[in-house]
Amino acid sequence: MSASSGPNGGGTTTLVVRVENKAGVLARVAGLFARRGFNIESLAVAPTEDERFSRLTIVVGVDAAPMEQVVKQLDKLVNVVEIRELNPSASVERELVMVTVQADPAIRGQILDLVRVFQATVLNVGYDEIMVSLTGSPSRVDDFEDLLRPYGIVDVQRTGKVALPKLVKSAPDPLAP
Amino acid sequence: MNMNGGQALMKALENEGVDLLFGLPGGAILPVYDPLIDSSIRHVLVRHEQGAGHMAEGYAHATGRPGVAMVTSGPAATNIVTPLCDAYMDSIPMVVVTGQVPYAAIGTDAFQECDTTGITMSVTKHNYLVTEAADIPQVIHDAFHIATTGRPGPVLVDIPKDIVDPNNPRSAMEWYTPDSHDLPGYHPNRAGDSELIRQAAKLVCEAERPVIYSGGGILKARAAEALLELAELTGIPVVTTLMNRGGFPDDHPLCLGMPGMHGNYTAVTAMQEADLLIALGARFDDRVTGKVAGFAPLAKIIHVDIDSAELGKVRRPDVAIQGDCRLVIEDLVKALGELGGNESQPDRNRWRSRISGWQERFPLTYEQSKDDELLKPQYVLEQLRDATPDDTIVASGVGQHQMWTSQYWKFNHPYTWVNSGGLGTMGFAIPAAIGAKAGRPDRMVWAVDGDGCFQMTAQELVTAATEGFPIKVALINNAYLGMVRQWQEMFYQERYSEVYLTRDVPDYKLWAEALGCVGLRVESPEEVGPAIDQANEIDDRPVVVEFRCEAGENVYPMVPAGMSNSDVVVDPSQQDRPR
Ligand SMILES: Cc1ncc(C[n+]2csc(CCOP(=O)(O)OP(=O)(O)O)c2C)c(N)n1
Numbered sequence: 001m002s003a004s005s006g007p008n009g010g011g012t013t014t015l016v017v018r019v020e021n022k023a024g025v026l027a028r029v030a031g032l033f034a035r036r037g038f039n040i041e042s043l044a045v046a047p048t049e050d051e052r053f054s055r056l057t058i059v060v061g062v063d064a065a066p067m068e069q070v071v072k073q074l075d076k077l078v079n080v081v082e083i084r085e086l087n088p089s090a091s092v093e094r095e096l097v098m099v100t101v102q103a104d105p106a107i108r109g110q111i112l113d114l115v116r117v118f119q120a121t122v123l124n125v126g127y128d129e130i131m132v133s134l135t136g137s138p139s140r141v142d143d144f145e146d147l148l149r150p151y152g153i154v155d156v157q158r159t160g161k162v163a164l165p166k167l168v169k170s171a172p173d174p175l176a177p
Numbered sequence: 178m179n180m181n182g183g184q185a186l187m188k189a190l191e192n193e194g195v196d197l198l199f200g201l202p203g204g205a206i207l208p209v210y211d212p213l214i215d216s217s218i219r220h221v222l223v224r225h226e227q228g229a230g231h232m233a234e235g236y237a238h239a240t241g242r243p244g245v246a247m248v249t250s251g252p253a254a255t256n257i258v259t260p261l262c263d264a265y266m267d268s269i270p271m272v273v274v275t276g277q278v279p280y281a282a283i284g285t286d287a288f289q290e291c292d293t294t295g296i297t298m299s300v301t302k303h304n305y306l307v308t309e310a311a312d313i314p315q316v317i318h319d320a321f322h323i324a325t326t327g328r329p330g331p332v333l334v335d336i337p338k339d340i341v342d343p344n345n346p347r348s349a350m351e352w353y354t355p356d357s358h359d360l361p362g363y364h365p366n367r368a369g370d371s372e373l374i375r376q377a378a379k380l381v382c383e384a385e386r387p388v389i390y391s392g393g394g395i396l397k398a399r400a401a402e403a404l405l406e407l408a409e410l411t412g413i414p415v416v417t418t419l420m421n422r423g424g425f426p427d428d429h430p431l432c433l434g435m436p437g438m439h440g441n442y443t444a445v446t447a448m449q450e451a452d453l454l455i456a457l458g459a460r461f462d463d464r465v466t467g468k469v470a471g472f473a474p475l476a477k478i479i480h481v482d483i484d485s486a487e488l489g490k491v492r493r494p495d496v497a498i499q500g501d502c503r504l505v506i507e508d509l510v511k512a513l514g515e516l517g518g519n520e521s522q523p524d525r526n527r528w529r530s531r532i533s534g535w536q537e538r539f540p541l542t543y544e545q546s547k548d549d550e551l552l553k554p555q556y557v558l559e560q561l562r563d564a565t566p567d568d569t570i571v572a573s574g575v576g577q578h579q580m581w582t583s584q585y586w587k588f589n590h591p592y593t594w595v596n597s598g599g600l601g602t603m604g605f606a607i608p609a610a611i612g613a614k615a616g617r618p619d620r621m622v623w624a625v626d627g628d629g630c631f632q633m634t635a636q637e638l639v640t641a642a643t644e645g646f647p648i649k650v651a652l653i654n655n656a657y658l659g660m661v662r663q664w665q666e667m668f669y670q671e672r673y674s675e676v677y678l679t680r681d682v683p684d685y686k687l688w689a690e691a692l693g694c695v696g697l698r699v700e701s702p703e704e705v706g707p708a709i710d711q712a713n714e715i716d717d718r719p720v721v722v723e724f725r726c727e728a729g730e731n732v733y734p735m736v737p738a739g740m741s742n743s744d745v746v747v748d749p750s751q752q753d754r755p756r
């Protein structure tokens with residue numbers, strides 16, 4: 001497990017944490033962050049391929065505490081099985097956003113243009129509103145949201161990001177031991 | 178074997194080697210108190226659940242085995258939160274079983290329901306809410322494993338009533354003996370990295386002014402012998418923190434005693450001047466470091482701890498070694514042996530003579546009481562130290578009396594000092610002394626208590642009297658919440674606010690007698706020795722000796738909170754001496 005300081009310097013770091021799928025585990029993690037003065041920017045929780053475990057993707061503000069302390073304290077929780085610190089350049093990150101935006105019939109076409117450009121999805125259409133969603137890298141999701149904002153965002157819900165490490169590109173060296 | 182959850186709990190505790198249980202029954206835990214009658218485990222009935230927790234801690238301090246307490250739900254569970262936090266701060270192995278309302282009633286604000294696992298999450302190493310009777314054997318087995326391995330600590334097991342109640346079908350289960358642990362996320366490390374240990378050995382060989390900074394991890398790892406070997410091999414002086422008093426013998430020529438806020442001048446100053454601190458099982462607590470930025474400014478740091486989160490938490494080490502103190506010290510001794518053993522150590526005569534200079538100029542000191550004055554607490558402690566066997570176990574409360582005890586006692590054996598370091602829990606002494614006596618009935622056990630502390634947990638003397646734990650209490654009656662009074666004198670311009678307790682109320686002698694103890698009162702210096710001798714003779718019930726002490730006495734040396742250790746304030750009689 002790496003215990004270096006955050007790859008993003010002063011910004012945020014993403015931790016992918018495998019935990020036992022037991023009652024109260026999320027409270028333990030959240031409680032630890034609160035009690036030690038660490039800051040959670042976003043948190044996504046989901047079961048894994050193995051039902052005994054869940055995966056938390058935690059985006060941590062690293063200003064409040066050195067990343068090393070966050071990781072070590074987290075690692076002390078008995079229900080925490082594995083912690084991976086993901087460097088953005090070495091991982092694939094995705095986030096989903098759902099947005100309801102004002103869309104008077106007269107300008108709905110402009111919004112649908114944006115949906116097409118971003119390969120977003122229309123989820124629901126009302127008389128003067130439209131609900132769309134986009135899955136993409138967090139910065140792409142930011143862009144999409146920024147471009148919709150002038151039309152009047154009625155409601156927005158982001159999931160927080162999830163991430164997995166990038167895969168190895170080169171074939172293994174057959175001569176390596 | 179078919180049984181109910183309550184029987185399984187008792188059997189599981191027996192299997193973990195539990196011989197003593199400190200507790201007090203109530204509604205939710207009632208079903209467990211029935212199979213207790215048929216169990217080999219002795220139960221000690223306390224008078225307040227806080228007492229049960231501190232007794233379990235005292236037992237663990239004195240024996241190294243986990244202390245166990247069992248109480249009911251709701252108010253009983255909240256009463257034991259303080260000992261849990263105390264054990265968490267001081268890394269004491271302890272298992273606490275609490276009753277809980279029936280599983281189906283959880284979350285309904287049932288009578289005596291409280292969210293025990295929620296409340297105790299931040300003051301336990303781990304806790305469990307058991308939902309099925311069949312889980313009891315495994316959970317108890319895992320709970321003891323977690324409490325006693327790695328960095329030890331308290332584990333709480335909350336058990337809903339229905340799964341232990343023989344009248345409820347949910348309590349039926351088939352017994353099994355767990356042969357492994359169900360803990361995929363728990364792998365305490367033991368041995369240290371050998372390359373890092375070699376690096377540490379090299380730093381040791383290069384250091385001209387090294388100090389071993391030994392903490393409570395030495396006692397937890399049962400590393401006192403290894404520490405002695407390391408110190409003697411290298412000739413490096415050793416400071417013993419409040420949590421490691423006894424972990425290195427005070428009568429050893431290399432022992433510098435306690436560092437920190439009320440440490441002795443030499444221990445504090447040697448760390449400040451050192452070029453290498455070898456921190457073994459210590460955590461750079463603020464009471465030791467003073468202002469961190471000014472702490473040991475010239476020193477490189479070797480830091481050994483079983484808990485990697487301690488490495489670099491306060492001060493960035495030059496060599497950080499995660500591992501069990503005993504194993505790492507043994508490996509360090511070997512690595513030093515490979516580098517030439519004692520021959521590899523530089524000439525440190527100048528360092529030694531600076532240290533002995535400090536020891537000569539700034540010994541612990543106090544002024545004897547004049548004819549019309551009451552006793553000096555330091556005098557009482559010297560007398561008590563000299564009149565009791567060398568291996569006496571001493572428990573203390575929190576306050577001035579605690580600091581004087583740590584300063585003036587000569588701890589020459591490990592596991593003879595039982596105190597509340599990290600949390601600083603007033604009221605710790607009496608129940609902790611009882612727990613120590615329960616674990617070590619062969620030893621003489623004295624509690625040194627303050628008048629404020631005594632009033633917080635004195636009722637446990639009833640437990641001591643009725644359960645047959647003849648502890649002795651030296652009550653330092655200075656009529657004040659003395660430590661707070663000292664701060665108000667020194668830092669609040671002698672504006673005393675709510676610190677006077679009164680001298681004569683309660684009547685401690687009468688109170689002691691009412692609690693089933695022998696009560697003695699001592700007011701003049703010549704009575705001190707005889708009263709201690711008399712107390713030492715009594716072995717059929719507890720004894721309380723009230724020592725009427727001067728109220729205005731202050732603990733020196735002192736590093737004022739937030740100041741650098743270089744600004745340590747020595748006893749007024751020494752303030753003109755060259756440093
Ligand atoms: C439970 C608790 N409450 C308050 C304090 C704060 N405190 C620390 S020392 C002290 C005074 C203790 O008085 P006493 O037991 O008479 O000891 P003395 O300092 O006089 O020796 C107080 C109130 C504490 N440590 N613990």
Ligand SMILES: [Mg+2]
Nearest residue numbers: 627628657659
């Ligand atoms: Mg007092």
